[in-house]
Amino acid sequence: KNEVEQSPQNLTAQEGEFITINCSYSVGISALHWLQQHPGGGIVSLFMLSSGKKKHGRLIATINIQEKHSSLHITASHPRDSAVYICAVRPTGTASKLTFGTGTRLQVTL
C-alpha cells in the first residue's frame, strides 16, 4: 500500500463545476504539498500545508492532520485547469524528502 493515496485517479468535469480531489496518507508528516502538472509540462507548487486551510484564487486546500487527509477544491472550474494534480507529503524528520501520490488527472470540458 502506498504511503500517499489520491482519489479519484481520473476526473472529467464540465466548465463551472466544483471539483474535489482527495489525498490520504499513512505516516506522520510535517507538511503536505499540492502540485500541478500540465500535459508535457513542468511541475508547479500550488500549496504547502501543515494545518488548516489555504486559498489562492479559485483553489482551496484543506488538511486534517488527525484524520491524515487533505482535499484540493477548485471552484468554477475552467478548461485551463485541466492538468494532473499531485499530492506529496514530507514525513516527519525527513528534512525536504517528499513522498508522492500517483496524481489525479483532471479534464475540464466546455
Added chain:
Amino acid sequence: NAGVTQTPKFQVLKTGQSMTLQCAQDMNHEYMSWYRQDPGMGLRLIHYSVGAGITDQGEVPNGYNVSRSTTEDFPLRLLSAAPSQTSVYFCASSYVAGYTDTQYFGPGTRLTVL
C-alpha cells in the same frame, strides 16, 4: 531569477552509454533533489542533497551517481544506461525553515534508453 534549470530537455541513449543530466538553481537553496517520473507511478526520489558536499540516496538510487560541489549545481550521472532508466527526470530545489517548505521544480529531462 531563472529558478531551476535542467539540460538537456530530451536525450536518447544506447544501452551502456553514460551521460550527465545537469541541474542548476539560482535561489541559494540548500536542498536539491532528483526524481524520476514513470507512467502510473508517483515521482520517486533518486538522490538528494541538503547542502554543498552532502548527498544521500533516495528510494531508487541504483545506476545513478550525484555530487554537490557548489550550492547551485546538482548533476545526475547515469553510469551505464539501461532501458529501465527510460523516464522523465525532474530536479527540484527547496528552502525549508520549520513548517515552511516551498518546492521548485525544473522543466524535466525526457530520457529514452534504447
